[in-house]
Every structure is written in structure tokens, then in C-alpha cells.
Amino acid sequence: MLLKEIFKLNQGHQITDEEIYNNPGPYPVLTGNNEIKGYWDKKIIEKDDLPCLTYPTKGNAGVLFIQNEIFDANNTAVLIPKNDYRDKILLEWFKYKLPSIFLKVMTSKRGVSYLNKNIVKKIDLDLPPLEKQRLEIKQFRKLDQIKNELIKYRNKLEKTISKNIIMNLDENEEMVLGECFKYISRNDSLTQEGVYNNLSKSQNSNKNVEVLSGSSSDVFYGKIDFNKSDIHLLENRQCLHVITRGIAGKLKFLSKGTYATNTNAYLLYIPKEKWEDLNISNEKEEKIYLKFMKIILQPLLYKEVSKSDLGVLAISYAMKDVVVPKLKYNKKMDSVINYLNKLQKYFEIIENNLDKVNKLMDKKIVD
Structure with missing residues (x-):
């Protein structure tokens, strides 16, 4: 109907x-x-x-x-x-x-x-008939309650970690986001149809572009040919993936690869000309710095989104308006990230369960 x-x-x-x-x-x-x-x-x-x-x-x-x-x-x-x-x-x-x-x-x-x-x-x-609607609502309520509890625990864990880190930073030194990051623009043409029409036929991973969505769980959307023209992409770099709608502002670290996004996400990366200013000398140190900045940035981007009536992240404004601590890479960051890696299993448990709840809510759960 x-x-x-x-x-x-x-x-x-x-x-x-x-x-x-x-x-x-x-x-x-x-x-x-x-x-x-x-x-x-x-x-x-x-x-x-x-x-x-x-x-x-x-x-x-x-x-x-x-x-x-x-x-x-x-x-x-x-x-x-x-x-x-x-x-x-x-x-x-x-x-x-x-x-x-x-x-x-x-x-x-x-x-x-x-x-x-x-x-x-x-x-x-x-x-469905009214009686079946009532039965499904009961199930939906239970799933929604579980989902909200999982989100609450995840947010509490993230806030606790970021708060403890920020307390140890020198708050007198600050910079805007655009001073240490650049971004790769979205690609409105990379819809499902757009990806399908430009599927990569190469077996060589160096000739493929991973297309990323704005999903909060599985961000990988498909692969397209590297040689496709007029596509904004980041080649052979590690970066931060940022969602622009839905759970707008949510960040995810991406290992070294060649990436492009559809209309619902951007990519944040550190230009190599900024490495010296940030005390970064190699990709391993860049990886630690990116993961560390992800912790700092996450609550700041959520706050930026909360200012918008539309509930979206306007990345061009965020690059100028979001103020972050002016940090250089140091060995203490390694210790923090190693500690977080140990906690990662708890994040993964929460995220996996959230994904299961979302999938259940998408289905007809009452026969």
C-alpha cells in the first residue's frame, strides 16, 4: 500500500x-x-x-x-x-x-x-492489521530500549576517554581544524547506480578506489575504477572518515588506502607538508596522531552538529570554526593509543550489538 x-x-x-x-x-x-x-x-x-x-x-x-x-x-x-x-x-x-x-x-x-x-x-x-501492529510495537520498544542503552554506554565510554585525555592537554595552545587537516569533498554521483556503472574490473588493488558511505556501521559501499574522471579521492593515504548526516560527525579511522565518498561523508587527512609542524616523520607516527586526534575531535564535531537545525555537519564551516588543542606528535600518544587498543574490544562488542539491533528493527519481527 x-x-x-x-x-x-x-x-x-x-x-x-x-x-x-x-x-x-x-x-x-x-x-x-x-x-x-x-x-x-x-x-x-x-x-x-x-x-x-x-x-x-x-x-x-x-x-x-x-x-x-x-x-x-x-x-x-x-x-x-x-x-x-x-x-x-x-x-x-x-x-x-x-x-x-x-x-x-x-x-x-x-x-x-x-x-x-x-x-x-x-x-x-x-x-498489517491493528493487532499485529500492536505486537510489533511491543517488540520494537524492547529493541529500541536495548539500542538506546548500547548508545548510552558507547557515548559514556567515549566521553570518559576523551575527557581524561583533554584534561592533560595544554589548553593555552589552540588551532582551528583547518590548520592541521584538509578534507576530500564528497561525490554526489556515487549513488548505488553510480558505483554500479563504474565498477572496477581490475584485479590489481592499486587500480581500485574504495567508495565509502555515510553508514555508522559498514562504511564500505563498493569499488570503482581508479581512472574514473571527475571523482574526488584520496590516494594511498590513511585518514579519518566523517559522517555528515544520520549520526553526523561520527569519525572512523581508515588504514592506508585509496578512498572516495558518496554524498554522506567526507575524508579528513593530514597534508604531508604539515608533518614537520606536527612533529610527524613517518606513516606510523601519522597513524598514532590520527587516532589520537579522533578522540579529541569526536565530541567537538558532535557539538558542531548540535548547532545546526538540519542536524548535518557542514565540513567547510567546521574547518574554520572547530578549535582543537595545538598538538605535536609525541611518544605519550603511543601509550594512550595502545591503551585504547585494549579497550577496542568493548567498542566492537557494543557496535556489533547495535548493528544487530538495527537489522532486527528493519525486519518484520512478528509473523
């Missing part, structure tokens, strides 16, 4: 801070991640439309929220149940069921991941 048969879709609009300031009123303006941007005198729905669902059209896509009060929406779309289906659906079921579908059908609009209205209307899904 098509989603447009069940819901009326209001794509929403963009509201500026100035418009809110000049038109004060009682109605909250919700952003894509369900935060209140302000209050003004307009509304996007009527009382009879409640309850309904909202979701971000850009950036933090794959998340839905149930709304019970009148509101307006900034870069946020609204799914309003049609009267014929009010008694046949449970909005909580759609809240859990639609996120993975949304992530699969997203397009790109000027480099920003985007949920196009026409695509959303054409989403086709099997609508």
Missing part, C-alpha cells in the same frame, strides 16, 4: 529567525530534530489533524516524531493520517517502521541528503 493512500503529506517550509522575531505568537516552530526554534503566530496543521507524525526533510533523516499539539515546522514534513485510516493505524508503528525506508530512498539536493515529497508519497509498504 502506498504511503499517500494512508497519509496526507505536508512538506513544510523554511522559517528564518527574523520571521519568528517579527511575528511572535503561541505556536512552537519545530526543527527537524524536534527541538523548538521559537514561537510565532502561524501553524502548519489544525487540531483535527492531530495526532500526526513529523520528520526532518534534510540532514537528520530517518527519525520520526509523534505530535499531539498544534505547531509549525522548519525544514520538517508532516504526515497527517487520512480520516479513513485513523482507526486502522497506530502512529507508533510507523515511527519505528519508516526510518530505515526513508534512509534507503533519500535523494541529494545540492549535496544535502533530502527526502523528496514525491518519493515519500510513493513508498510502498505492507500495512
